[in-house]
Amino acid sequence: MKISVLCASRSNHSNMRTVIGALDMLKSGKHEIRYVVACDWDDGATQSAAERMYQEAIPALSHCKKQNSFLGAVWNEAADSAPADVYVIVTDRALCVTPFWDTFIADAVSKDAKRVTWWTTNAGPVIPIVPEVWRQAAGQIYTSYFPFWFDDTWLHEISAMVHGLPNYMVQAACFIVKKSPMTKRMRDLRFWMDFFIAKRPERVAHAARIREKLGLPAPDMKPIEEWFSQNDAMWARDGEKWQEVMGDKSEPDDIYFEAKKYAVENWEPK
Numbered sequence: 001m002k003i004s005v006l007c008a009s010r011s012n013h014s015n016m017r018t019v020i021g022a023l024d025m026l027k028s029g030k031h032e033i034r035y036v037v038a039c040d041w042d043d044g045a046t047q048s049a050a051e052r053m054y055q056e057a058i059p060a061l062s063h064c065k066k067q068n069s070f071l072g073a074v075w076n077e078a079a080d081s082a083p084a085d086v087y088v089i090v091t092d093r094a095l096c097v098t099p100f101w102d103t104f105i106a107d108a109v110s111k112d113a114k115r116v117t118w119w120t121t122n123a124g125p126v127i128p129i130v131p132e133v134w135r136q137a138a139g140q141i142y143t144s145y146f147p148f149w150f151d152d153t154w155l156h157e158i159s160a161m162v163h164g165l166p167n168y169m170v171q172a173a174c175f176i177v178k179k180s181p182m183t184k185r186m187r188d189l190r191f192w193m194d195f196f197i198a199k200r201p202e203r204v205a206h207a208a209r210i211r212e213k214l215g216l217p218a219p220d221m222k223p224i225e226e227w228f229s230q231n232d233a234m235w236a237r238d239g240e241k242w243q244e245v246m247g248d249k250s251e252p253d254d255i256y257f258e259a260k261k262y263a264v265e266n267w268e269p270k
Helices: 013-026 044-055 071-081 101-111 132-138 151-163 189-198 200-214 221-246 254-265
Strands: 002-008 032-040 060-065 086-091 094-096 117-121 128-131 170-178
Touching (some): 013 086, 032 071, 086 094, 086 132, 101 117
């Protein structure tokens, strides 16, 4: 199976090198694996780290572009640059500890290429493993809306509306230890929560298109809608605490302002 491991990284090349080095050391050797480091044009240290890995016989390549306001778009472009049977997302703060991790991922995709699978992590199912079959049906891995996380939650909801509850969530039998430090550009969390909720009709329509392309029946939406309400209430209850613990305390940059301006302009669902 052809596997593209996608790692977006900026100014954290040492950790990125450790993450990809561990994956390469623990692979089975049974599958064709490429590591794609998505980085910015002005981040020479990350580009150089990817080049050194390639020289050390680790099949890594860098995909460098102008810094993007939307984190999801970075992952999508990285996937476009390295077509594969499955796209394995990793972050530069998530360390795989499972020998032959690629065999577990290949097994999950072989069993059902029509669904997103998730790494097993200490932080829950927050890092997806996306088959090409799903990516073609969805037209993307992530959205191009958010300057920090929310894309995994977006994908959770889409998956639930494609496969139904409770069986939409499948985790591969391979484990990543994920650090949860300050989240860069995480600010105005209530704004982004409200934006995410406002875009739910867009996800409903998108899930319907994916089901049609995959030849899947519509699920029972009543428990899904109840689940949405529970999640929305949880965010309202805990959002302030998350902001305090993980929020970015630095001054917002132009990249953040651009993303927020775009969200305001695109608040209504497409």
